[in-house]
Amino acid sequence: MLKGLYTATSAMIAQERRTEMLSNNIANANTPGYKADEGAMRAFPEMLLSRMESGRFQTSSGKGFSVPLQSPIGGINTGTYMQELIPQFTQGTLKTTDQTTDVALVENNVPINPETNQKSALFYAVNTPEGVRYTKSSSITLNAQKQLTINGRALLSVTGQPITVQSENFKVNADGTVSENGQNLGQIDVRVAMDTRNLAREGNDLYRTADNQPLPSAVNNGQMSYTLSQGVSELSNVDVTKSYTDMTTAYRAFETNQKVVQAYDKSLEKAVNEIGRVY
Structure with a gap:
């Protein structure tokens, strides 16, 4: 269950960095020669999940022994991050x-x-x-x-x-x-x-x-x-209108992932305080 919590948290961190980048672009919209940054968003490397099992084998002498086995379950993506900030060197106005x-x-x-x-x-x-x-x-x-x-x-x-x-x-x-x-x-x-x-x-x-x-x-x-x-x-090459639109999108994405984290938090609270209660 916590895998989704990590994914949503990484997305919040990525959107926070994106918001900081856009804020800096907007703050320098009137700075002569300033070149706007763009963020490169990347997914963390996918991990392969396996189930650890134990297999029992019999020998010709009738004695048995167990060996560890792995059964592949599938891949899982652990979230996203902002890999780098890339300046855009197009000529300003x-x-x-x-x-x-x-x-x-x-x-x-x-x-x-x-x-x-x-x-x-x-x-x-x-x-x-x-x-x-x-x-x-x-x-x-x-x-x-x-x-x-x-x-x-x-x-x-x-x-x-x-x-x-x-x-x-x-x-x-x-x-x-x-x-x-x-x-x-x-x-x-x-x-x-x-x-x-x-x-x-x-x-x-x-x-x-x-x-x-x-x-x-x-x-x-x-x-x-x-x-x-x-x-x-x-002048700077910052597109102020586009930057404000992108910032609104980043805020909404942050809030969406924040609600996912809150939902997981409530589920964990219920599991600890109610399901796990010993009478």
Whole structure:
């Protein structure tokens, strides 16, 4: 009887994680460059049940002996779980802001991974205390050293160094070249993830490679084309309406499994307090 209890409980835990994921997506619906997560739901491995028995055999001498036997009953599934969170790297909506510090990375043409049939993804490279990380955020600011930063992390050039400007009046060309007062200050580096399965999220705007290998540069790569558009911000790709609908579905699934657990609890209570009562 407890097998159903475990199955319903695992489903509640899975729906709870799904609700947390959807809540985080909705909370970041207005975060520039945020990529929504999707959850991969999986069933636990099926187990084969067998009945333990004892068989009695007779020898030619008339003596008998018993041996353990197993009779297969069938398979049983022990429930479901959320295996992983998978970021969706589709391009978000582009919004014109006319702010020089908003520089959207627009993917014009990127190759498709033949193994996954998914598009590759382009990123800015930023420097962090843990090493180089990658971001889709389009909001650039200046730090105390007048370096271009994204959320406080230095934006790297193709030479691997930060780009320093004098003010927010800098210009960014379509190829990522930064200039101010007619002086070339460097070219913003753009990296490409050919297989997005190798990316792991750090916080809400950073990614790292799972194998700790740096992403290759997309600059001057003839297989792809992109444009850096100044005065444009890439919004998140969260579909708020769909997220609210999915959250309602997750709540209802959680409540349904909760009622199953409550039903099992009442049955166990009756078995312990009434059926098992000794007079």
